Amino acid sequence: MMFFDILYSFVQLIKHILFGKNIDVILYYPQHFNRSTKGTNPYFDSIVEICKENGVKYLIMEEPDSGTSNPRDPQCMKADAFFWIVTIMRKLMRVGHKGKAPVEIDANIAHFWDAITFHKFRAKRYITISNSMIDVLAELNPNGIVYDYQHGIIFNGHPGYFVEKDYLVPSYIKSNRRVMLWGTLYRRAFDGALFKDELYKRIKVVGYPIRNSVIDIVYQKRECVIISLQITSDGEMWYKHSPKMLYECLEQLDKWGYKVLLKHHPRFNNEVDLSDVTTKYPFVEFTTKTLIELVPLALFHITWSSTTSFEYANFGVPTFFLVDEMLSHGTTIFYEQYRYPLYESMSLLEVGTRIADKQVYEEDCKVVKEWYDSAYASFNRQQVLKILTGNED
Numbered sequence: 406m407m408f409f410d411i412l413y414s415f416v417q418l419i420k421h422i423l424f425g426k427n428i429d430v431i432l433y434y435p436q437h438f439n440r441s442t443k444g445t446n447p448y449f450d451s452i453v454e455i456c457k458e459n460g461v462k463y464l465i466m467e468e469p470d471s472g473t474s475n476p477r478d479p480q481c482m483k484a485d486a487f488f489w490i491v492t493i494m495r496k497l498m499r500v501g502h503k504g505k506a507p508v509e510i511d512a513n514i515a516h517f518w519d520a521i522t523f524h525k526f527r528a529k530r531y532i533t534i535s536n537s538m539i540d541v542l543a544e545l546n547p548n549g550i551v552y553d554y555q556h557g558i559i560f561n562g563h564p565g566y567f568v569e570k571d572y573l574v575p576s577y578i579k580s581n582r583r584v585m586l587w588g589t590l591y592r593r594a595f596d597g598a599l600f601k602d603e604l605y606k607r608i609k610v611v612g613y614p615i616r617n618s619v620i621d622i623v624y625q626k627r628e629c630v631i632i633s634l635q636i637t638s639d640g641e642m643w644y645k646h647s648p649k650m651l652y653e654c655l656e657q658l659d660k661w662g663y664k665v666l667l668k669h670h671p672r673f674n675n676e677v678d679l680s681d682v683t684t685k686y687p688f689v690e691f692t693t694k695t696l697i698e699l700v701p702l703a704l705f706h707i708t709w710s711s712t713t714s715f716e717y718a719n720f721g722v723p724t725f726f727l728v729d730e731m732l733s734h735g736t737t738i739f740y741e742q743y744r745y746p747l748y749e750s751m752s753l754l755e756v757g758t759r760i761a762d763k764q765v766y767e768e769d770c771k772v773v774k775e776w777y778d779s780a781y782a783s784f785n786r787q788q789v790l791k792i793l794t795g796n797e798d
Contacts (some may be wrong), residue, residue: 491514703717
């Protein structure tokens with residue numbers, strides 16, 4: 406299958422070089438973001454709409470990901486050939502140019518790619534997600550600007566943007582690397598790293614692109630505790646230590662008397678065997694339901710540092726953050742940087758007692774919704790259009 410994807414991608418590439426028209430914007434993202442019910446990337450769907458409505462010439466490039474079960478999107482140019490050529494060139498150049506920084510290597514690759522494709526991948530603006538190929542895209546056009554579109558939590562010290570707190574990674578030191586954010590709360594992360602004029606020029610708040618379905622929340626139906634798992638291959642602590650914290654959490658929830666639903670991270674790839682969970686804890690089930698389907702059932706939400714805490718907050722569902730000395734993101738990110746308004750320094754047992762009071766619980770639901778509104782602005786189509794057409798400054 407991989408061979409045919411590369412072959413098809415190569416055919417698409419040649420076609421674009423020979424017959425493709427000049428483009429205004431390139432949208433680039435990895436396949437695992439195809440999470441919508443249509444099998445598309447929901448973070449880019451609204452941007453594509455804006456392009457179509459306003460005659461902005463665009464090209465969507467989808468990077469392959471063999472580790473996901475998410476489908477390929479047929480409207481995209483398969484970026485398999487591009488991805489593998491860049492990957493191989495990176496490996497060869499790291500051997501031949503040991504003193505060169507990755508940013509410099511990617512710049513050389515971009516210049517090579519630009520030459521062999523006869524400038525057909527030059528665009529005014531590039532938008533990527535999770536920093537995918539950001540340093541290659543940023544150098545394809547000498548006058549181009551690349552934006553990384555937020556897809557999860559961003560905080561001061563996030564390894565995708567910062568070497569350490571208040572110090573940007575080499576990519577973002579360069580002025581043509583910018584960020585598109587969901588809300589003003591996230592822009593605070595860059596306050597200590599950029600002067601004010603640069604901050605507002607390079608860090609743009611465009612709002613949250615995924616439309617929320619309209620659903621009626623019936624409080625009497627809120628009878629489940631939802632746990633958003635974060636078991637991924639991102640680091641040993643996530644797939645080795647977080648399961649231990651999960652079991653400790655379930656021991657405490659056994660006393661609550663509620664049904665517990667476990668929802669895997671979208672990038673979970675069977676890194677850990679949790680098949681014994683439902684045997685040990687009969688009140689626990691795994692679920693593949695969407696967040697929108699789970700909200701009417703959700704009395705309470707538990708996670709480590711997942712953006713689902715924001716998504717549940719939008720519907721007035723409070724979150725408890727699992728924290729210990731090894732995984733303290735709930736404290737260092739959500740309380741210290743995002744100022745989450747509920748349950749700081751409280752134990753899970755104390756929170757359970759608190760939310761048993763219906764009046765107190767309903768007040769908590771209102772408070773957390775107000776907090777959400779500071780982080781997720783409405784999607785600003787005009788601001789996005791200005792970015793797409795190069796008129797944002």
